[in-house]
Amino acid sequence: MKTLILGTAALALTAGLAFAAGHExxxxxxxxxxxxxxxxxxxxxxxxxxxxxxxNELCARAELTCEWVKNDWDSIIPNLVSANYDTIMxxxxxxxxxxxxxxxxxxxxxxxxxxxxxxxxxxxWETGVIAAxxxxxxxxxxxxxxxxxxxxATPEETVAAVRNGEADAVFADRDYLAPLVEESGGALVFxxxxxxxxxxxxxxxxxxxxxxKDKFNAAITxxxxxxxxxxxxxxxxxxxVQTY
Numbered sequence: 001m002k003t004l005i006l007g008t009a010a011l012a013l014t015a016g017l018a019f020a021a022g023h024e025x026x027x028x029x030x031x032x033x034x035x036x037x038x039x040x041x042x043x044x045x046x047x048x049x050x051x052x053x054x055x056n057e058l059c060a061r062a063e064l065t066c067e068w069v070k071n072d073w074d075s076i077i078p079n080l081v082s083a084n085y086d087t088i089m090x091x092x093x094x095x096x097x098x099x100x101x102x103x104x105x106x107x108x109x110x111x112x113x114x115x116x117x118x119x120x121x122x123x124x125w126e127t128g129v130i131a132a133x134x135x136x137x138x139x140x141x142x143x144x145x146x147x148x149x150x151x152x153a154t155p156e157e158t159v160a161a162v163r164n165g166e167a168d169a170v171f172a173d174r175d176y177l178a179p180l181v182e183e184s185g186g187a188l189v190f191x192x193x194x195x196x197x198x199x200x201x202x203x204x205x206x207x208x209x210x211x212x213k214d215k216f217n218a219a220i221t222x223x224x225x226x227x228x229x230x231x232x233x234x235x236x237x238x239x240x241v242q243t244y
Contacts, residue, residue, distance in 0.1 A: 107200025
């Protein structure tokens, strides 16, 4: 999914050394809490979703003590670099641009398609006004094309822009949009082609936290090999989801 603001390398280095020196510290897991079914706030006011289940299992397998930290999307990378938490699990697509600022584990969600959703089949998704969440790979894609991009801070606002006529279509992860279309009773429809973007979704870490990255990579590999990652993918995204 989402922006890049170059952070402070010195802070990242300090945080990495702190982890290497003290394995007993709690690993703080940063997430947005606003991108169902990846991560969201449930009816009990608690973080829930695919990435919360997955992150908890990864921490258990890596024998790490972890806690979740909710952070707005537009500052999620800067706050990782500034050591306000130690990882990002927030539906974040692995891209070369982001990889210049932070590091990534291997993907835990396969490369997937982005899609357009509108209020009518004849909506102008090619040259019209397209809503996308600020600082996402979808926003960057629209900015490079022939449509007019309107950006919103949250994914909910992008869909609302289509519903209230501010935008002709919204462009986002298909897996995020699919349940909204299904639940809309025909008020929302897919238009245009699917567009493959990014290299899958992975956990973001500071460049200096190589040891922590290795621990999580080993846990992700184990879950791929024993089928438990596929089970979580199907649980949260349905039988049609791409699996490993």
